[in-house]
Amino acid sequence: MGQGAEPRRPHARDDELGAAVARAQEGDEAAFAVAYRMVQPGLLGYLRGLVGPEAEDVAADAWLEIARDLGRFRGDGAGFRGWTATIARHRALDLLRRQKVRPRTTVLERDVFDLPAAHNTAEQALETLSTERALALIGELPPDQREAVLLRVVVGLDGPTAARVLSKRPGTVRTAAYRGLKRLARQLAGAEDAPGTEEGAG
Incomplete structure (x- = not known):
């Protein structure tokens, strides 16, 4: 067993999330609300770690973009989490650039996971x-x-x-x-x- 021998456990509700996203892409607004409720807490926590008290505003901007581009998303529940995190990260970095603050994430030459x-x-x-x-x-x-x-x-x-x-x-x-x-x-x-x-x- 090497360093990556134990894979990351799948998120417990990724199947449910994937199904909600698929329905949302067909125009089901209630399903989009379900997807939002499942993803938002983790996304907000992530953004708090990047931009602190501006996290809620950045998350709101990210969700506007997510809703606008939802039809272009292809993937499952886990992929949706990654897609939304990417969008949120871009919005956070935009904010930090506007504030002329060096992004705290630039040192992050890292890749997460499959830890021992x-x-x-x-x-x-x-x-x-x-x-x-x-x-x-x-x-x-x-x-x-x-x-x-x-x-x-x-x-x-x-x-x-x-x-x-x-x-x-x-x-x-x-x-x-x-x-x-x-x-x-x-x-x-x-x-x-x-x-x-x-x-x-x-």
């Missing part, structure tokens, strides 16, 4: 945290690791899809995610060992 089983613990722990606390922890990572982990844990993309979103090779993003999750595992372990962090402490 040893680091699934960090991923599972993050999934159980509140979104706010998880994003705060992820926000402390170096820029190259931050977006890799956001795409892996918050958006739920697989390796090849995350690579396409970032226009990077999978090995690079895999390294970033590996290092980021390893670092988060250490932070989580430290928090659990700290006095006064048990439930009910206070």
Whole structure:
């Protein structure tokens, strides 16, 4: 078993999402609303990691583009997550350019995924945290690791899809995610060992 021996688990509701997207492409507005509700939380979390408090405005712009171009999308539920993340990322980078702020993602010469089983613990722990606390922890990572982990844990993309979103090779993003999750595992372990962090402490 090599470093990529354990593939990324498919998102639990990708089949349902794919079906909703297909119906939305046929003009079913209720199905589009279903797809929106399934994708928006992860997309918003990802954007918060990129542009902070501007995330909701950027997400709104992204969804306008997603709705406009929906008929051109080809793929399944997982592909739709990747497509929407790509659009949202472009809108975020546009905002950062307009603000004349160097994009935090430019260091991200990374490619996410197919991490070794040893680091699934960090991923599972993050999934159980509140979104706010998880994003705060992820926000402390170096820029190259931050977006890799956001795409892996918050958006739920697989390796090849995350690579396409970032226009990077999978090995690079895999390294970033590996290092980021390893670092988060250490932070989580430290928090659990700290006095006064048990439930009910206070």
